[in-house]
Amino acid sequence: MIGLYTAEEIRAAEEPLLAETPPGTLMQRAATGLATVCVRLLHGVYGRRVALLVGTGNNGGDALYAGARLAARGARVTAVLLDAERAHPAGLAALRRAGGRVRRAEGPDVRDLVARADLVLDGILGIGGSGGLRPVAAELSTAAAEGAGLTVAVDVPSGIDAGTGAVDGAAFPAMHTVTFGAVKLGLVVGEGRAHAGQVHLVDIGLEPHLPAATAHQLTDADAAARLAPPSATDDKYSQGVVGIVAGSTTYPGAGVLCTGAALRTRPGLVRYAGTAADGVRAAWPEVIVTDGRPGDAGRVQAWVVGPGMGTDAAARSALDEVLATDLPVVVDADALTLLAEDPGPVRGRSAPTLLTPHDREFARFGAEVGADRVAAARRLAADLGCAVLLKGEATVVADADGAAFVNGTGTPWLATAGTGDVLSGIAGAVLATGPRAVEAGAVAAHLHGRTGQLAAQRGPLVAGDLVRRLPEAVGRVRGLRPDRLGDSEA
Ligand SMILES: NC(=O)C1=CN([C@@H]2O[C@H](COP(=O)(O)OP(=O)(O)OC[C@H]3O[C@@H](n4cnc5c(N)ncnc54)[C@H](O)[C@@H]3O)[C@@H](O)[C@H]2O)[C@@H](O)CC1
Numbered sequence: 107m108i109g110l111y112t113a114e115e116i117r118a119a120e121e122p123l124l125a126e127t128p129p130g131t132l133m134q135r136a137a138t139g140l141a142t143v144c145v146r147l148l149h150g151v152y153g154r155r156v157a158l159l160v161g162t163g164n165n166g167g168d169a170l171y172a173g174a175r176l177a178a179r180g181a182r183v184t185a186v187l188l189d190a191e192r193a194h195p196a197g198l199a200a201l202r203r204a205g206g207r208v209r210r211a212e213g214p215d216v217r218d219l220v221a222r223a224d225l226v227l228d229g230i231l232g233i234g235g236s237g238g239l240r241p242v243a244a245e246l247s248t249a250a251a252e253g254a255g256l257t258v259a260v261d262v263p264s265g266i267d268a269g270t271g272a273v274d275g276a277a278f279p280a281m282h283t284v285t286f287g288a289v290k291l292g293l294v295v296g297e298g299r300a301h302a303g304q305v306h307l308v309d310i311g312l313e314p315h316l317p318a319a320t321a322h323q324l325t326d327a328d329a330a331a332r333l334a335p336p337s338a339t340d341d342k343y344s345q346g347v348v349g350i351v352a353g354s355t356t357y358p359g360a361g362v363l364c365t366g367a368a369l370r371t372r373p374g375l376v377r378y379a380g381t382a383a384d385g386v387r388a389a390w391p392e393v394i395v396t397d398g399r400p401g402d403a404g405r406v407q408a409w410v411v412g413p414g415m416g417t418d419a420a421a422r423s424a425l426d427e428v429l430a431t432d433l434p435v436v437v438d439a440d441a442l443t444l445l446a447e448d449p450g451p452v453r454g455r456s457a458p459t460l461l462t463p464h465d466r467e468f469a470r471f472g473a474e475v476g477a478d479r480v481a482a483a484r485r486l487a488a489d490l491g492c493a494v495l496l497k498g499e500a501t502v503v504a505d506a507d508g509a510a511f512v513n514g515t516g517t518p519w520l521a522t523a524g525t526g527d528v529l530s531g532i533a534g535a536v537l538a539t540g541p542r543a544v545e546a547g548a549v550a551a552h553l554h555g556r557t558g559q560l561a562a563q564r565g566p567l568v569a570g571d572l573v574r575r576l577p578e579a580v581g582r583v584r585g586l587r588p589d590r591l592g593d594s595e596a
């Protein structure tokens with residue numbers, strides 16, 4: 107698992123490391139790593155035009171020292187100082203010694219210089235920044251984005267909150283972020299995720315000083331450990347039997363998709379109970395189907411309740427029946443709408459329980475999600491005493507004790523009808539194998555995202571494509587490199 111940290115946690119870990127190393131050591135490590143990534147991304151350095159956007163803190167120092175290294179290798183480097191009197195003096199001297207040029211941010215030609223660069227390094231603000239970019243910095247960031255060159259953020263894209271990913275005003279839009287010591291939470295969630303682009307982690311020796319992370323991102327290997335194939339001694343009952351209560355005569359498709367996703371994730375045995383029984387039976391002859399109550403379906407190890415089931419009295423009664431069991435439950439869609447009216451039955455549960463709201467469903471429980479998505483998921487989880495999977499571009503899963511996961515897989519093509527029904531089916535299948543609810547949610551989100559990426563390789567996807575591609579996605583998750591940070595390179 108990849109640990110995700112706030113700016114405060116990073117600063118606390120840096121203190122002892124700074125004390126035990128000669129002055130400037132960490133900045134040199136950071137700048138060396140940064141320059142190395144830039145060389146790789148540029149596919150050669152000689153003659154390339156590099157613009158450094160340099161703020162007043164150590165983040166600007168990192169950019170200046172990295173720029174000096176690139177200049178020494180023949181790049182044409184210009185540092186653009188946002189506050190000429192307060193730029194890192196030793197970094198400036200190093201850049202000048204290496205043949206780099208230095209200029210102020212003011213002037214009509216600066217925008218052009220930035221837009222024409224092959225590489226723009228954002229050293230405006232690091233983890234010491236607060237609030238959005240000031241006007242000149244914002245204008246130059248826009249020029250960088252509109253230009254033809256690579257945009258690379260130093261440590262964090264300037265203007266994002268490193269701990270939450272919130273953007274208050276303007277922020278630097280990076281294609282790549284080279285981050286130091288540990289991955290900051292704000293690089294993988296909320297608006298910060300889109301601004302960070304691909305994240306590259308540079309080791310500066312911080313790891314021994316880092317606390318145990320309270321937020322993580324799963325790798326493929328982590329997810330694969332929860333998606334192990336059946337052993338030789340398994341039978342159809344021993345792999346986690348899933349019960350699905352989803353779909354209705356009005357929305358049979360939700361039942362078909364949710365059931366199919368559970369079946370394709372963990373094809374031991376899936377049972378279905380609900381009024382979409384005919385549709386489910388026709389689509390999935392492998393499933394044991396009843397049009398009666400959940401209790402009529404037979405024994406299961408976990409329930410999924412909600413997608414397309416409606417919100418009438420019969421749906422409420424089915425939800426209450428499922429929640430009254432001592433079995434793990436995934437609560438989704440219509441069941442969330444019902445639950446928001448009276449969350450009592452979830453508060454009293456001791457078995458693993460996972461709620462899977464999107465933002466509007468989340469708000470029905472009393473508060474908007476807001477800019478800090480991890481905090482929002484933690485808050486609702488603590489309030490209800492269960493795990494909460496908050497869907498989004500980077501899905502967040504949090505537990506009542508504060509443990510959180512931020513998903514790193516997926517594609518914007520997943521924003522289409524029925525993909526949520528697929529996610530809850532996957533989550534039910536994983537939950538039936540016995541993990542904590544928060545872990546099941548994290549594995550399900552990871553696999554769902556990977557399946558989306560796989561299906562999107564062939565163009566636009568619909569939810570049924572996800573169900574079809576799930577077995578292949580499970581296989582790929584088992585086989586991929588173990589050290590990937592979502593789509594990013596660690
Ligand atoms: N502490 C260390 O040992 C290391 C720090 N490193 C770098 O240092 C960075 C942190 O350095 P700093 O603590 O100097 O912080 P920053 O480089 O983030 O800069 C903070 C400065 O910016 C000003 N500022 C804050 N918000 C602003 C805004 N919205 N607009 C304009 N100015 C604003 C502050 O007044 C302060 O002077 C890290 O992100 C990393 O890049 C690395 O060199 C590795 C080692």
Ligand SMILES: [K+]
Pocket residue numbers: 165228229230231232259260261262263264
């Ligand atoms: K930066």
